[in-house]
Amino acid sequence: MAAVTEHLTHEHPAERLRTNRLGLWLFIASESFLFAALISARYYLLGTERSEHLNQALGFAISLVLLTSSLFAYRAETAARFGDQRGFRRATATTIALGLLFMVGVVLEWREGLAFFPPSTLYGSAFFTLVGFHAFHVFTGVVALALLLFVGRDGRFGPENHWPVEGVVKYWHFVDVAWVFIFPTLYLVK
Amino acid sequence: MAILKGIAGAVAGYALGFAVVAAAQLAMGNPVGGAVPVVIGSVFATVGWLLGVGLWRAWAREWFGLEPRLDVPTGPGRYFRFNTDHKVIGVQYLVTFVIVFGLAGLLAMVIRWELITPAADLGGDAYNQVMSLHGILMVAVAVAAVLGGLGNYCVPLMIGARDMAFPRLNALSYWLIPPVAVLLLTAPFVGGWDSGWTAYPPLSVVNAGGQVLFVVAIVIFGLSSILGGLNAIATILRMRAPGMTLMRMPIFVWSVLAASIISLLFTQFFAASLILVLLDRVAGTTFFEAAGGGNPLLYQHLFWFYSHPAVYVMILPGFGITLEVLTHFSRKPLFAYKGAVAGFLGIVVLSGIVWAHHMFTSGMAHFMNIPFMALTELISIPTGLVFLSALGTIWRGRLWLRTPMLFALAVLFNFAIGGVTGIYLADVATDIHLQDTYFVVAHFHYTIVGGEIFALMAGIYYWYPKITGRMYREGLGRLHAVWMFLAFQLVFLPLFVAGIHGMNRRINEYVEPLRGYNVFASVAAFVLGAVFLIALGNLVWSWARGRVAEANPWRATTLEWTTSSPPPPHNFEQTPEVVGDPYPYGEPGAVHVRPVTVPTIAGGSE
Numbered sequence A: 001m002a003a004v005t006e007h008l009t010h011e012h013p014a015e016r017l018r019t020n021r022l023g024l025w026l027f028i029a030s031e032s033f034l035f036a037a038l039i040s041a042r043y044y045l046l047g048t049e050r051s052e053h054l055n056q057a058l059g060f061a062i063s064l065v066l067l068t069s070s071l072f073a074y075r076a077e078t079a080a081r082f083g084d085q086r087g088f089r090r091a092t093a094t095t096i097a098l099g100l101l102f103m104v105g106v107v108l109e110w111r112e113g114l115a116f117f118p119p120s121t122l123y124g125s126a127f128f129t130l131v132g133f134h135a136f137h138v139f140t141g142v143v144a145l146a147l148l149l150f151v152g153r154d155g156r157f158g159p160e161n162h163w164p165v166e167g168v169v170k171y172w173h174f175v176d177v178a179w180v181f182i183f184p185t186l187y188l189v190k
Numbered sequence B: 001m002a003i004l005k006g007i008a009g010a011v012a013g014y015a016l017g018f019a020v021v022a023a024a025q026l027a028m029g030n031p032v033g034g035a036v037p038v039v040i041g042s043v044f045a046t047v048g049w050l051l052g053v054g055l056w057r058a059w060a061r062e063w064f065g066l067e068p069r070l071d072v073p074t075g076p077g078r079y080f081r082f083n084t085d086h087k088v089i090g091v092q093y094l095v096t097f098v099i100v101f102g103l104a105g106l107l108a109m110v111i112r113w114e115l116i117t118p119a120a121d122l123g124g125d126a127y128n129q130v131m132s133l134h135g136i137l138m139v140a141v142a143v144a145a146v147l148g149g150l151g152n153y154c155v156p157l158m159i160g161a162r163d164m165a166f167p168r169l170n171a172l173s174y175w176l177i178p179p180v181a182v183l184l185l186t187a188p189f190v191g192g193w194d195s196g197w198t199a200y201p202p203l204s205v206v207n208a209g210g211q212v213l214f215v216v217a218i219v220i221f222g223l224s225s226i227l228g229g230l231n232a233i234a235t236i237l238r239m240r241a242p243g244m245t246l247m248r249m250p251i252f253v254w255s256v257l258a259a260s261i262i263s264l265l266f267t268q269f270f271a272a273s274l275i276l277v278l279l280d281r282v283a284g285t286t287f288f289e290a291a292g293g294g295n296p297l298l299y300q301h302l303f304w305f306y307s308h309p310a311v312y313v314m315i316l317p318g319f320g321i322t323l324e325v326l327t328h329f330s331r332k333p334l335f336a337y338k339g340a341v342a343g344f345l346g347i348v349v350l351s352g353i354v355w356a357h358h359m360f361t362s363g364m365a366h367f368m369n370i371p372f373m374a375l376t377e378l379i380s381i382p383t384g385l386v387f388l389s390a391l392g393t394i395w396r397g398r399l400w401l402r403t404p405m406l407f408a409l410a411v412l413f414n415f416a417i418g419g420v421t422g423i424y425l426a427d428v429a430t431d432i433h434l435q436d437t438y439f440v441v442a443h444f445h446y447t448i449v450g451g452e453i454f455a456l457m458a459g460i461y462y463w464y465p466k467i468t469g470r471m472y473r474e475g476l477g478r479l480h481a482v483w484m485f486l487a488f489q490l491v492f493l494p495l496f497v498a499g500i501h502g503m504n505r506r507i508n509e510y511v512e513p514l515r516g517y518n519v520f521a522s523v524a525a526f527v528l529g530a531v532f533l534i535a536l537g538n539l540v541w542s543w544a545r546g547r548v549a550e551a552n553p554w555r556a557t558t559l560e561w562t563t564s565s566p567p568p569p570h571n572f573e574q575t576p577e578v579v580g581d582p583y584p585y586g587e588p589g590a591v592h593v594r595p596v597t598v599p600t601i602a603g604g605s606e
Helices: A003-011 A013-046 A057-080 A085-116 A124-155 A163-188 B002-027 B035-061 B074-080 B085-114 B124-158 B165-173 B177-191 B210-238 B250-284 B297-330 B338-351 B366-378 B380-394 B401-424 B428-433 B438-468 B475-499 B512-545
Strands: none
Touching: A003 A013, A003 A124, A003 B165, A013 A124, A013 A163, A013 B210, A013 B250, A057 A163, A057 B297, A085 A124, A085 A163, A124 A163, A124 B250, B002 B035, B035 B085, B035 B165, B035 B177, B035 B210, B035 B250, B074 B085, B085 B124, B085 B165, B085 B177, B085 B297, B085 B438, B085 B512, B124 B165, B124 B177, B124 B210, B124 B250, B124 B297, B124 B438, B165 B177, B165 B210, B177 B210, B210 B250, B210 B338, B250 B297, B250 B338, B297 B338, B297 B380, B297 B401, B297 B438, B366 B401, B366 B428, B380 B401, B401 B428, B401 B438, B401 B475, B428 B475, B438 B475, B438 B512, B475 B512
8 A cells, every 4th residue: 555655755664654654643633523523512402311212231232342343453453463364364354243243233223212212302313413423434444344354365464564454443443432432422421 | 538537437426326315215115306315426426526537546446455556647637637746736726726716706796796786686595695605615715725725835845845745645635626616516506505604504404405515515625624634734744854843844834734733623513513404404303403402503613613713724824825925025034933833833722712702692601702702812812923923024124025025915914904803803792783794794804815815815926936937927916916905905994884884794785874885895896806807817828928937036945946946746856954944044154955956957847
């Protein structure tokens, strides 16, 4: 990935890696403002009020699934960095599976939510918007991980070329951390 | 060719997006149609456009494990394709936004024509649409022309870099702009939108379908702005030449850094607020619908949390150009360089905690009035540092009154008026009278047009020989500066008075006693509009036929003037080495950059 950009900017590969990392952190900072806007909208409209019909057990379960996926994402990154192709593929596939499991959980809670607090209610507006935005981020992360798995099938990721894996995995961690703020905002505060 | 492929991609994307949603609607047994297929179609069309225009070839192939194909085209064709050269992208931005500026300027002429008489010459709905389109197009110019155009062109040159930190992301940021223009300009054909550039609910939730296209357009524009800001920050922090410490950077680079921080972070709030409007319209949520428990004021909080900082995205690079030009054309080191940098950063910090001064009459909780008044007035301290730097620089300088300098001096005068009148709008007591009057209109035109657009003109004339390799006609340039300065005062000074007398903004009819101010302002506005024909003629003709410019016609000290005009594709023949402050005027023996052999191909060559 970095070859074209290194050619255009005349950077040493190690310098390029640092520039890429800075770019990703800036992107993450920007994205946190998006979630901050949506979370503050929830508190502005509702204070700490929440629906009585929330399935907190389901919410807790999918939170566990998502947080566990970050562990496997980390293993995928480390494996890629040390050139362990088999470990990279297994950890990436596990991360994707947990991400998909999370999204299945979201579908289940949406089905319950549509019955008890549809989007036309105030809590439903906040709930479906926040969870929807976050699920979309999870979806983009799953797509990116799937592309990594597909592209990396020839064993191209290794000590010299692990930035694509590192970048996607850091994004995945960010999406997890966003959920750490969203989950209490929607399910716990009262 | 690239553009044709982009159009094909856009058509295919729209068809695909529309079909997917229509199929889903059929599957759920709903009637096909409404806003959702159009929204998804537009998003898919934008992706298709990008892929067709060059994203696939140059970048996206890589995501699927294929070799990307990057060619380096030359000749005029290079401006019409996905090009990663920051100089090409800078020119693309500049030319695009000069065209947008012209369009929005014509709409301003329509507005002033309508307001010559107190009666409603143009229907209320048509007037609202004209005013809304003028507003958003000019906001786009103000956000992107200086940062995207001059920032892109000059920042890598000024810090001694070969290109931006993410050249392909840079091209992507630019090619996101055409879909924005298409969406905004097709909106009038589906009923337009009449809620101004601010798009307040509840109106924006219930008005014509053009509002939906507005929302999609602005979210795409916001993405372009965020990615551009990210790129500028990474470039300035990571790509500087050896010896170019932060405190040796030309002041314009500092202003771009400060403005980019705001773009990167705060733009998300504009996108979020508009997406909530869209959800209220198409997904049945109730964020702004009071009947469902929502609150329209939430929109104003989210919106102004971006849109107040946005005015600093506009004016900070304007300040940067002004200080840059003032120091070179006063032949003095920039006075209080560190103070100006502190001023820029102070404005960035304060920009995020003043938004509610737009809402004193909105019905928000009254206890918020006084804190937001005080915080807003604090902004005069960092702004004052910038002014101190400007005045100290020209004080006892040897002023060289060429066209860029005339514009830079005009910025000081105009922004002083814009700044002082801002105090009355920050003060709760006076704002309650002045809110939503022409006093506000005159105030923000003095700050943004009088400040940023005059600075943009200064920058265009200042860097014109570097960008084009040719010199504009100095006499016509000075005529432009003096004419624009005088006509601008005549348009907007009377509007302050009209506003104090109660002339509301966003109306197409008014009471008879206000006629005098309006006739005066309208005639002056036509005179102001006419000067741009002269300016355009000068700049276009000179680009083709003007005198060939030297590498450094202003004998300026910063790095962009050490390379040829226009610079070679790789910017510098050898990596420059920076050894001192950027403006070593009058300091014997002091230099900014270690002297190198000047390239022999100075002028005219590609």
